Amino acid sequence: MDLATNYMGLTLKNPLVASASPLTGKLDTIRQIEDAGAGAIVLPSLFQEEIEAEAARYDLLTAVNTESGPEAQSYFPALTDYNIGPHNYLELVRRASEAVDLPVIASLNGITDAGWISYAKQIEGAGAKGLELNIYFIPADLTTTGREVEQRYLDILRSVRAAVSIPVAIKLSPYFSSIGNMALALQDAGADALVMFNRFYQPDLDLLKLQVLTDLEFSEPNEIRLPLLWLAVLACRMKVSLAASTGVGSADDVVKYLLVGADVVMTTSALLRHGPGYIATLLEGLAAWLAARDFASLQPVRGIMSQHRLRDPQAFERANYIKILQGYRQS
Template structure:
């Protein structure tokens, strides 16, 4: 069975990728994921504001009494350079690159143009095979236009493309007014891959304490439908690799994503729920599905149910929406 896959220019042994999570932040669990069949590993995001806040706190503590008590600073522990700033993350990249036999992709979340490009260069120098841009931006400024938001993504990507030579993937937001057009614009701006979609974490409310909750909710299989739709629409219409993300719990979701044209399928929530060994279950389930239908390779399957290959392409458009509404039958409650 040939499961080999190309993603953002990298050759992978299969289409299953362990996406960014606490599991990919430790060498032990990285190795367990690889042993279970992960074909690529995406490290947790490096957050620019966290690094700069940490550095600012240390500088504030060490400089607060420069004039009034200079001799006291000799008693203040001077942190080694490797214990603050991006150095710990860069060391994770180096060690993961040395330990893993599969591609290691760094994830970056910046807040300024200088931050994006500076850290991107450092991640490339540390040995990352590729870079995933985690542009987590909520346009809460009511004066921002849709064009402003789109331009922000394009400007970041173009700056990164000028700064590094390794492949670059970008996590796409599902909230653009024209997802397809934005995908093509990102492709033309230099994206080697598009990840559908970046899962923005929305807050909830605690009605007892009247507080905003920021707890993490893992994804569910029911969330597969939105990325499934857009992967089906984009497959065969973009040069960029397509990565499916969100809602993967079993091999069923993996197969569905591949059928509509995903080059790779990423999972985080299922691995956090069931451990790194669940990657082997997903891989075995995919192989069983292919074997049962006598497929010899992924290329016989990938994209055969994308919009451009269906006899009825309107199945992914408005006509199917009308059919769904007309076909609904309320449950019998008599």
């Protein structure tokens, strides 16, 4: 069974990608993910904000009582020895790239133009085969326009694209007013791949303590529907690679994403629930589905149920909404 696919210029042995999570931040689980058969791995994001906050804390600590005596400065480690900055992350990129044969894709979340560019260059130098831009931006300022949000994404992408030569993917938000047009704009700006979608974590409220809760919730299978819709719309119309993300709990979900046109299928929650070895279960289910229908490879399967190739393309548009309402029968 030939499960090979191409993702942002990288040849993968299969379309299953372990996306960014605590599991992909440790060498032992990275090796387990490879042993389970993953086609590629995305490391957790390097957060510029976290690095700068750490550096600020160090500066604050070393500034205390520095005038109290001539040897006061010797109480603190030299900055170069304290590993302030991206050192640990870059070391993870290097060690992971050396430890496994599958492509290691880094992830970056910056907050300034200089940060995006500088860290992207360092990540490339550390040996990453690709870079995923995790633009996690909530436009809470009520004066920010939709066009300004779009331009922010495009400016970041263009800056990074001009700074590195490795393939660049961008995690696309589902909240743009015209996702298709934004996808085309990102393609024109130099993206090699689009990841659909970045899953923003919404807060909850603790009614007893009257506090905001920021706990992590795993994705659920019903969340597949939004990315499934837009992958179906974009597939066969875009030159960039398309990555499906969110709601992958079983091999059936993997198959659905491939049918609508995804080049790769990323999963995080399923691996956190079941462990790194669950990749093998997903792959076995995918291979069994293909074999049962006499498919020898992914090529004839990918995109056969995209909107462009359906006899009834309106099934992914408003007509489907009307049919769903008309077809409902209260039990």
